[in-house]
Amino acid sequence: MTTPTIAVLGTGRIGKMHAELIARQVPGLDLDAVYDVFTEGAQAVADELGCRRAESIEEVMASDVDAVAICSSTDTHVDLVVAAAEAGKAIFLEKPVSLNLEEVDRAVAAVKSTGVPIQIGFNRRFDAAHAAVKQAVADGSVGDVHMVRITSRDPAPPPIEYINVSGGIFCDMTIHDFDMARFVTGSEVVEVYARGAVRVDPAIGEAGDVDTAVVMMTHENGAITTIDNSRQAVYGYDQRVEVFGSGGMAVSENPREHTTEIHTADGTRQQNIPYFFLERYIPSYLAEWSGFLDGLASGTMPVTIEDGRAPLVIGLAAWKSVREDRPVKISEIG
Ligand SMILES: NC(=O)c1ccc[n+]([C@@H]2O[C@H](COP(=O)([O-])OP(=O)(O)OC[C@H]3O[C@@H](n4cnc5c(N)ncnc54)[C@H](O)[C@@H]3O)[C@@H](O)[C@H]2O)c1
Numbered sequence: 141m142t143t144p145t146i147a148v149l150g151t152g153r154i155g156k157m158h159a160e161l162i163a164r165q166v167p168g169l170d171l172d173a174v175y176d177v178f179t180e181g182a183q184a185v186a187d188e189l190g191c192r193r194a195e196s197i198e199e200v201m202a203s204d205v206d207a208v209a210i211c212s213s214t215d216t217h218v219d220l221v222v223a224a225a226e227a228g229k230a231i232f233l234e235k236p237v238s239l240n241l242e243e244v245d246r247a248v249a250a251v252k253s254t255g256v257p258i259q260i261g262f263n264r265r266f267d268a269a270h271a272a273v274k275q276a277v278a279d280g281s282v283g284d285v286h287m288v289r290i291t292s293r294d295p296a297p298p299p300i301e302y303i304n305v306s307g308g309i310f311c312d313m314t315i316h317d318f319d320m321a322r323f324v325t326g327s328e329v330v331e332v333y334a335r336g337a338v339r340v341d342p343a344i345g346e347a348g349d350v351d352t353a354v355v356m357m358t359h360e361n362g363a364i365t366t367i368d369n370s371r372q373a374v375y376g377y378d379q380r381v382e383v384f385g386s387g388g389m390a391v392s393e394n395p396r397e398h399t400t401e402i403h404t405a406d407g408t409r410q411q412n413i414p415y416f417f418l419e420r421y422i423p424s425y426l427a428e429w430s431g432f433l434d435g436l437a438s439g440t441m442p443v444t445i446e447d448g449r450a451p452l453v454i455g456l457a458a459w460k461s462v463r464e465d466r467p468v469k470i471s472e473i474g
């Protein structure tokens with residue numbers, strides 16, 4: 141079998157990272173081309189990685205490339221999914237599918253009618269520690285799941301221009317945690333109660349968003365999940381997941397930059413936790429690409445388009461909960 145080829149669409153922060161990983165560290169997948177409306181950015185990535193810079197989306201879709209990685213701004217995702225599906229390309233799609241549920245359903249319809257394989261970029265599922273928590277639930281070690289606690293805090297807020305188009309904290313940031321809650325419990329969310337506050341930057345509040353949030357969710361199986369988010373944890377990228385049940389508990393803790401501890405008369409110091417997602421999650425992005433290749437070979441992708449839709453519905457329910465100051469049933473959203 142020949143090695144599958146891929147074009148990366150969007151060479152911003154995450155697209156450049158994926159292109160670099162594919163070119164340098166993913167055996168079994170060849171980076172054919174990159175494309176970005178920001179021509180200079182795409183050209184720099186193409187030059188660095190020794191691949192083609194496509195002139196247009198049409199050129200990519202008409203080429204014989206096997207797959208596309210859609211890593212462009214969120215508002216471009218669905219048009220690109222539809223174009224790729226119509227061209228018969230396998231798709232890797234960064235989260236979120238869209239901020240608009242009708243648009244997500246347009247992507248779902250395109251994927252279903254053409255039957256192209258698609259994987260959504262919920263990379264945290266591929267983090268070894270979080271995946272081991274999921275495994276402990278799946279193999280019965282934790283017993284019946286009673287509660288899940290997810291802590292997810294960024295080191296610093298993104299620029300206000302990003303906040304303005306992000307869909308707000310629940311659809312941009314917490315969406316990873318909604319996915320994690322579904323992933324570790326294996327149970328759909330049926331109700332959401334969310335509170336938000338502006339504790340970090342008043343400009344985030346002026347943009348209509350919050351920077352501090354707590355979400356409580358009830359799952360179909362009766363388990364309860366709580367999530368806490370902050371846009372600013374001064375000590376780094378704080379990512380922890382705990383599942384508690386009748387048989388015990390499984391917890392994924394933050395890794396340290398390295399394992400040295402400094403002991404003095406004043407106390408003991410450990411190394412910082414990783415600064416942000418590029419420092420913490422590279423192994424998960426690599427595992428995500430292994431999952432994509434396994435999915436292409438087996439015909440079953442590990443993170444489906446439905447897995448892309450469900451957390452957006454939860455995010456929209458969380459916003460409704462904050463705005464209407466009440467618990468919101470998922471069935472109210474769709
Ligand atoms: N899974 C993760 O850990 C993770 C992390 C960060 C971002 N993301 C997601 O990745 C996507 C991109 O985020 P980012 O931080 O890289 O943003 P970014 O702004 O750094 O990059 C977006 C790029 O898309 C390009 N672009 C815009 N319209 C385009 C089009 N029609 N065709 C091709 N390129 C186009 C822009 O020129 C820009 O270079 C977002 O959907 C975001 O939610 C996922």
